[in-house]
Structures are given as C-alpha cells and as structure tokens.
Amino acid sequence: MQKREFLKSGLAALGGLGFLGAARAGVPAVTKASDVRWDEEWDTVIVGSGVAATCAGNEALDQGLKKVIMVEKMPVFGGNSAITGFWINIPRSPEQLAHGVTDDSPELFLKDTLKAGEGFNDPKLAHELCFRALESLEYLKKLGCKFAPTPFIQGGHSKVRSLAPEVSAGVSVMIPLHRHFMEKGGVMRKNTIVDEVVKDDSGRVVGVAVRENYAFDIGSRDNDLTNTTGVRKYYKAKKGVIFAAGGFVNDWRMCSLIDPKITKETEGTNHPGATAGALFTLMRAGGVPVHLSYIQWGPWCSPDDKGIGMGADVCDYLKQYGAAFDPKTGRRCFNELGNRTELTNDIFALKNEDGTQRFAVLIADSQFVPKVSIERYLTKSLNSGTTKKFDTLEALADFYKIPLEPLKAEIAKYNGWIKEGKEFDPEFHRPLTPNEGVLMGKGPWYGHRLTSKLHYTMGGIKINEKTQVIGQNFEPIPGLYAAGEITGGVHGVTRLGGNSVLDGIVFGRIAGRTVAEAEEAK
Amino acid sequence: MQKREFLKSGLAALGGLGFLGAARAGVPAVTKASDVRWDEEWDTVIVGSGVAATCAGNEALDQGLKKVIMVEKMPVFGGNSAITGFWINIPRSPEQLAHGVTDDSPELFLKDTLKAGEGFNDPKLAHELCFRALESLEYLKKLGCKFAPTPFIQGGHSKVRSLAPEVSAGVSVMIPLHRHFMEKGGVMRKNTIVDEVVKDDSGRVVGVAVRENYAFDIGSRDNDLTNTTGVRKYYKAKKGVIFAAGGFVNDWRMCSLIDPKITKETEGTNHPGATAGALFTLMRAGGVPVHLSYIQWGPWCSPDDKGIGMGADVCDYLKQYGAAFDPKTGRRCFNELGNRTELTNDIFALKNEDGTQRFAVLIADSQFVPKVSIERYLTKSLNSGTTKKFDTLEALADFYKIPLEPLKAEIAKYNGWIKEGKEFDPEFHRPLTPNEGVLMGKGPWYGHRLTSKLHYTMGGIKINEKTQVIGQNFEPIPGLYAAGEITGGVHGVTRLGGNSVLDGIVFGRIAGRTVAEAEEAK
C-alpha cells in the first residue's frame, strides 16, 4: 500500500472511530451546521427503508418534494418490514364486510388497542392509528399491494379484522411500495449509516452525518459498539429528517439493561440490524424516550428454528391439545396457556444446575392434527425439523432423552383431570377446557421444543400526532420527525398483533406530509 | 436602577435563559472544561440533600475526603427524605429477632424484592440492597437515629421485617445524618440548582454548572421549563459528581408522556421539587435511562387531604370492612381491593359527563373501629377532616349528596353476598372474605373520599453496583455517579414499601466510598 493511500484510509478509520467513540462514550455528538461542509443536499433525508420509511418517502414525493433519499445501513433494503408476515388490522375493510362482519368500527378497534396498551397509549396517536386503518389499506391497494380475501382474528382483537398479504410475506407488500418510491424519483442508498443529526444555531435539525460504504457486521452481536467502517459524509435535509429506523430487539445490551433475563444468547425474531443505535442518536439529539421497558416476547418459537422460523403456528395447536414437559424429569412444567409474559418467564425458569438453559418439550398425540386449520403449517414445521413426529411415545422420549415412566405417569395424571372435567389443572392453573376433552394416547406422537424469542419493542422516541420528535422541553424539536417501530407511545404496554405495520403506514405517511409542508431551513 | 446594575442582572437573566433554553430545547449542553473558569473546587459535588446524598457525603468524609458539598435547589434541605415515613426493611434486625421472627434472611428479602420487581430488577443491585440492609440499620443507629422497637409487615413482604423511626417521620432520621455531615466538615448549600455536568476532553465528568441564588417557584407546575433565576457558577469536582437528586413524580409533563391519564391536575405525595430536570441533565450527559415507564401510585389517598395526608392508614380499613360508592348513582363502583394499578385505573375511570373527575366515597359502619390497630390513625384522619363521622347513613348520604335509596339497596345487596358466604362479589370480583363476615348496618357511619396519588418513580438513570452511571456505550461514564430514587433498576416493576430509603442508604454509601477511592481528575 502506498503511504499516501495508507494515510487516507487510516484517517477515515480514525475519523469513524473518533466519532463513534465520542458519541457512544456519552459525549453528546450533535454536530453544528456551522462546523460542516455539506456533501449533498436533499429536501428530506429518511433514515431506514422499511414500511415506515417508504410510506414517508412516497408521501413526500406525492406531495411534490423532488429530492428524497432513504438511507439504509444494511446491505439489503426493507428491515423487519421485508421479513414480517404483514398481517394488518382493518376495521370495515371490503374483505371484512364480505365475510359478514358488519359490526366492527374504528372505535371498537381503538378500544381493543387501548385495552392491550393498558391505557398507556398516547390517545391521539392511538386514535390516528385506528381511524386511518381503512385509508391505509386503500393506499396500499392503489400502489398494487395484494391481500388475501379472507379476514381472520388475532389475540386481543374483539373482531375478525386482520388481513394477510396474498403472498404471505412482507416483501410482497414492500416491492410495490419501493417501486412507487423509485418511479417517483426517490433515491435508495444502502450500506450507509446515519450516526448523528446536524443542527443549526437555532437548534433546528438541518441534516445528518452518515458513513457511506458502511459494512454492518452481521456476525457480531456488538456491531454498534465496535464497527468503525465507512466514510463520513454530511447530507443536508432542507425540510427535515425523518427517522424510520425500526425497533431495537436485536440489541442484547440495551435489552438486558431493561430486562436482565435477556443475555447475549437470547434469540430474537428480528433482522440483525434491529439495534438501539438510531434511538440513541435521537436521544443525543434531545429526544425523550418513552415505554422502553415494554419489550414483546414471542413464546411460540423453538430453539430448533432460526428467527421466527417455521413452527410458530403449529406451536399454538401443540399447546392447546398437548402439554409441555421438562425433559430432565419427565414432568409437566408450567401453564402452557399463560400470557406472553408469564409463559416467557416460565420457559426461561427451566435451568440446568450449571445455569444453562433447558427447553421444555411440547408433546401432543395425533388428535390435534385434524384441528390444524391450514395443513401446510404442520408440513412446513415437520419439513424444517422443528416439529418431530414419532410412531410411539417411547421413540419420542428416547429422542428427547425424557425419562419414560415419569412422562407416562404425568400424561395419565393430566388425562385424569380432563376426564374429571376439571376447569383448571391443580398444579399450574392451566385452563383445561380449550383442549376439548381430548385424552392424549393415540399415536403417532409429536414433539416440539419450546422457547420464547424477543419480537418487538413497544417503546421508542416520543412523537406527537404530526410525527414531530418531542424534546426535553416537551416541545417538538424543529426539523426532526420519526415514525414506525422506533417511536413509542402508540401501543402502550402491549402491541396487538397486526398493529405494527399499520403504525408504519399511518405515521410514515403523516411524516411525509408534515415534512412536505414544513418551511425550508436556510 | 443604575444602568450598570441593570446590565449585570439583565445578562445574568439572559445567561440563565440562554442556558436553559438551549438545554431544554434539546441541544445537548454538556459543557467542556476548557470553556470554563472554575468558581470553586471540591473533592466531590453531591447533587441533592436527601438520604442518598447525605449518606454519600458522610461516607466520602468518613473515607477521608475534605472538601465535600451537597448542592440543593430547594429553599429547604432533605427532599422527599424529610417528609417520608422512613419505614425501612431489615431482615435479622435485633428488633425482628426480639419479636420472635427468627427465620428471615437477606435471601428471603431478596426473593420478595425480585418478585415485586417481576424479575426486572438488576440482580446485582437488588442483591446489594438486600444484603446490606442490616449494616445500614447499624450505620443509622451509630449516627444516632432511633427506631421504634416493634417491627411490622408491609404488602409484598413475606416476613415482619419493617421498622419505623421512633418519632414517626423521615426528618427524625435526617437530622442526625445531616449533623454528622456538618460535624465532619461537609458544606450544605441550598437555593442552588445543578443544571449541567462539565466534562474534560477525555469525556470524564470533572464538575458541574450551577445557578446560585436559584428561587424554585413552588406555585408553578412548570418550574423547570420557565425558571431562569439564579447566577451561573462552575464547581470543579476533582473526584467526581454524585447525583442523588430524587425521583420525578412531581413532573406532570414527564409523567403524562409516560401515562396519559396523568394531567397537570393529578396530585402526588412528593415534595414540589421532585421533577425530571436532573434526570434530563444525566441523559444529556449520555446516561441511559431504564424503567421510566414504572410509576407507583398510592390508591390510599384522599382528595380532601394534601399530599399523602392523614387518612392513608384508615383508608385500608375502610376498604376492608366497607365499600366504595359512586356519589352520583349511589352504586358500588369497583373492586376496592384491586392491586395498586387496577384500583388507580378504576378510581380515575369515574368521570362526570364534562370529563371532570368524580371521587368514589368509601363508606363503612362502626364495626371497623375496634380493628384499627393504632387508634390514633382514625383520630388523626377525623381531626383533619379527611374521614368524616355521621350518626346515620341518611346524614352521610346527605353530606356527600349520594342518592339514599340506591345506596341502601346497594348495601343490602352487598350484605346479601356476605350472608351467603360468597368468596367474591359477582359484580367486580372483589374478595369478600377479608371483611370477616361483617354486615354493614351499625351506626355511626364513616365516609372518606378516595383517590390515588403519584408516589414514586421506579425508573431512572442506570447505574452499576459501584453506582457508576452507565453511558450509551454500556460502559460507566467516568466521574459520574448516582444513587437513590434518581436511579433505575434496583426495584424493577414495583418497589416494595420500605425499600426506597434503604436504597438511598445502601447506594448513597457505596457512591461516597467509590468516589473517595476514585483517581483525581487533572
């Protein structure tokens, strides 16, 4: 390497390190516009490329802005929005009405949402979410997104009001959204991380400091702390900056500060880039965080799956018609139907003497099979090896190394309660009626190791109903906007399934419109 | 006023305003040491003058530091610690053993603490809390604090392990603590607010920016946002700065961001200075907050009392042997024995058509009186007018303007369930057995309006077990320490009664020792 080249790259690396070091060591590193030479000028800079970012970008372009960029730190676009199931809740959708559900309303949807949020939802934000659901669906359809005709119900909802994409995956919705963005002249730039906001002397956010050619280290669980790659650049954002940078469930350090049972080994369902870096950037910019304590777990996962995996749907049936057993003792070990928090705590309480995790095995006989409404769920899970099928209970016990005699005794005891028509099991207070009187005993048998994975962060930066980020003086920080999972307050204590992609659409679009209407910075 | 004087005070005011404005508008205002001329030099500067601050100061002095100052923004010293009941939990205290409770232990105490925290407690912090309880009591006694001989039990504790001061108030403990501080040469300075930390080029905290002659505006609910009084000064802290600035329950704006049912009108039990200003200062300094979502209510208060008032103890008896009625309809209105969160929600759900609050009236007949273990509770509450006594139910109904006939019918219905021996009331699922079969009907009658007041913030800035403040890189911020209610993580979701003053003693003392051992800044 030439000396000159070495110097250049050496400086770039140092620049990165110095910057990161200062910021993360807690010296607020909000950059002053007067110290900066802009490398590029945009009408608005959007951080992220998921559903919230893309809806913001589309709306900004549709409202007449010309120079709109989405900046994505990862080597791929779409964040969690590309891997989500994209189930979405729409009261009074044509699909819902055609299905015969005519008594739903935004009011009822709001009631369910506030109930799940235990009243901690920002009432204005929750109202926007629920009352803009139908127009959000119409918007998606206008851009060419397709949904399956049959609505269904999810936990916590009082009505059948959820829709799923025709092709069941978020990417099928994200493709038309991204296409619209590009057709309208928007620019998508990947491998570029936004590190800091830049403020003018009045305190207005007028741009961002980024690193181009950033290489997110997917193999590292500490990427945000150690990654110094990339070349510093400054982008001016004349109308404002929109953070749509997603949640932080994959930031084990931040999550473990909040909930100490979370460790470096705790798995999650999210894409690797779901870290707390952008949230910290917003906090350094003066934004106030809310509800960071509320982290949603998915106790319908398996340690034999990667991420959310293939077994999540089958898992619910196995819980309902089967039971969970400790492989070490062969004994039933908890209430399989406890709520997400209870069940997650129970799952992780099963520890070996050396402190390592032991996973309960869900066991059911063959009688649940005809109940699995969509057969492909079971096939998928069996094919992936997450659910396993055995001709006999003996073979199952042998495979999972469960002592057979105690296991048999436990199943007999359990069957006994069912026979007696008990409402709750006397050991863990599990409701027994949901299994509809099925006495376990008819092979083939099914086994499935159970775990809970980190899934979603309810908390984030506080915004108002115009998506302006709220500062420490409880007023909006001029020029700074946020939407989607990076914000907190919409959902309160618990987000309902299907409310998060809707969140991204509703508040992403509001952000795009608000920025389009904003005054230009000088 | 002379022109010269006007200029001076004008500048001072502007200085204050500019400073505040910048900070609270979200421009991080951490000051650089190189920009500062120190007005004073200290070994350590302690922010606050409550139990955590004073224990920190005492320990720092006892470890040999000479120049130690406690800086208090209010016109009086002591914060919440001066108005607390100072009930404190000590497993294996001489008082507990003498009382015949010999099977308690720090381990059991820790178990109770973690259970109330729902496992969200930082395990190391909770361990310190519980295992240093006994030495904390010995420490207080050594300094001359006196406790009543009879231990008692509080909710959530599995053992009789709480002690109360001999003279029942925090001030009786704070006086000997402050005395020791002054005898050892510590300096206490009031009417002085700490606004910002000052960092050197390495990012180490080396001092603070304060305003002397600060006049906290007790009449304002927005003091932190509008108060520009005081004269800027800079204090160097060679060994470090300890924030022991208390909780933020009296910051209605911050609390209402977290929980929208909290408004400017919501009352609290805390001293007026319990605002979020110091927490925001720590966040601007790069500290990571945890568990801010968890705010503790006291649904054992009355709108006819100021603060925690005189009726809190009687309230529990009235709930147990009586019931709560809606004064508008005369009907019973909720489960009086729901947990703090449920009951608080129920209390505030009772609204007039115009949205204003209506307060339920607790009503009991005379049969609870002999149960009030300490008679003075009732006398105090009657004398303060919080609980009211009436010869007849008619007189009571007349006073509170409750429609008499429905009220009578409701009491008869309630008595009916008791007579039938029902375990739970069929309307609100209140457990009925705690009232021990008492049928209401024997005058005189007692009435007491019920509300819930904001009481304590579980959340705050994250520290480690050395009381070092944790920064965004998850490492300690050099030179920055915190202890007491301003920190988060010790208690998790719910703090047990009597665990907070202990928190202040344990971590205040650790902070004092850690700072004494710290290297000096250059």
Ligand SMILES: Cc1cc2nc3c(=O)[nH]c(=O)nc-3n(C[C@H](O)[C@H](O)[C@H](O)COP(=O)(O)OP(=O)(O)OC[C@H]3O[C@@H](n4cnc5c(N)ncnc54)[C@H](O)[C@@H]3O)c2cc1C
């Ligand atoms: C497996 C799975 C299934 C789900 N199923 C559903 C469902 O059916 N229904 C539902 O409502 N919700 C579901 N959710 C949740 C939902 O998908 C997400 O909450 C939602 O997609 C988030 O959208 P977003 O635009 O806010 O963030 P994302 O889609 O995550 O996009 C944020 C983007 O910002 C990027 N970024 C972050 N920081 C920076 C930075 N500093 N600089 C540049 N870029 C940055 C990230 O890399 C990411 O690409 C599911 C989630 C998962 C993981």
Ligand SMILES: Cc1cc2nc3c(=O)[nH]c(=O)nc-3n(C[C@H](O)[C@H](O)[C@H](O)COP(=O)(O)OP(=O)(O)OC[C@H]3O[C@@H](n4cnc5c(N)ncnc54)[C@H](O)[C@@H]3O)c2cc1C
């Ligand atoms: C009525 C009541 C009864 C209670 N009863 C009990 C009980 O029996 N047992 C129990 O364990 N707990 C109880 N608590 C809780 C407990 O009293 C408090 O949590 C505890 O006293 C807090 O101690 P601290 O030292 O952390 O803060 P505090 O005692 O509140 O002291 C903090 C001080 O810092 C000052 N300050 C804040 N910001 C600044 C700044 N920027 N610059 C300078 N100074 C600043 C404040 O003005 C205040 O004086 C009770 C609380 C109340 C209100």
